[in-house]
Amino acid sequence: QPSLWTREPILALRRLVLSASCMQLEVGACWLQYAKLCRAAGHYETANRAILQAQSSGAPNAHMELAKLLWDTNKTHRAIAELQQALSKVPVQFLGSAAAALGGVLNIPSQTVANQEIV
Secondary structure: OOOHHHHHHHHHHHHHHHHHOOOHHHHHHHHHHHHHHHHHHOOHHHHHHHHHHHHHOOOOOHHHHHHHHHHHOOOHHHHHHHHHHHHHOOOHHHHOOHHHHHHHHHOOOHHHHHHOOOO
């Protein structure tokens, strides 16, 4: 497992090159990799800043890394709330049959779930 010390310069260079190429989603993915390494090394504040950078770059899974960081820092209720908020933004048709089960957890009205066509 590569350490934060060895991976950080590589990720910084990658972010720089991708940013110059206007590849913002890939830049966000690099920020998430850096956040994960920081979280694993116990550098929680740095991990949080990296997650914020990932979010501003439009990284689609930044909420997952934030929830993991919150969980690791014993902020379990905030971690669960973060996941619930992320799931509530997912269109019901993408949840499929899980929408009915998650309806109560996500505060989706049962009528909305019943009216959606599950593919």
